[in-house]
Amino acid sequence: MEVTGIFTAIIIGLIIGALGRLVVPGKQKISIWLTLLIGIVAALLGTLVAGVFGVADTRGIDWIELALQVGFAAIGVSIASGASGRR
Structure with missing residues (x-):
C-alpha cells in the first residue's frame, strides 16, 4: 500500500467513524x-459486504456501500462504548 493509500484510508476511516458516532444515540466515551x-x-467490512452483494461498483455515489459502512461503524461504536462503560 502506498503512502497516499494510507492517508486516504485514515481520512475515510475518520469520516465513517464520525458518522457511526453520530448514528449512535447518547454520548460515547x-x-x-x-x-x-x-x-x-467498518469501511473495509462495508466494502467487502457490498462486493459480495454486487453493489460495490455502481454508477454515481455508492449509497448502499456507504450505508453498510456507517452501519458497521455504528455497531462498532456501540460495542466499544458499552465495553468502556463497564470499567
Whole structure:
C-alpha cells in the first residue's frame, strides 16, 4: 500500500467513524483513535459486504456501500462504548 493509500484510508476511516458516532444515540466515551480504528474496519467490512452483494461498483455515489459502512461503524461504536462503560 502506498503512502497516499494510507492517508486516504485514515481520512475515510475518520469520516465513517464520525458518522457511526453520530448514528449512535447518547454520548460515547471512546477516544478519537478508537473511532478512527472502528471507522477503518467498518469501511473495509462495508466494502467487502457490498462486493459480495454486487453493489460495490455502481454508477454515481455508492449509497448502499456507504450505508453498510456507517452501519458497521455504528455497531462498532456501540460495542466499544458499552465495553468502556463497564470499567
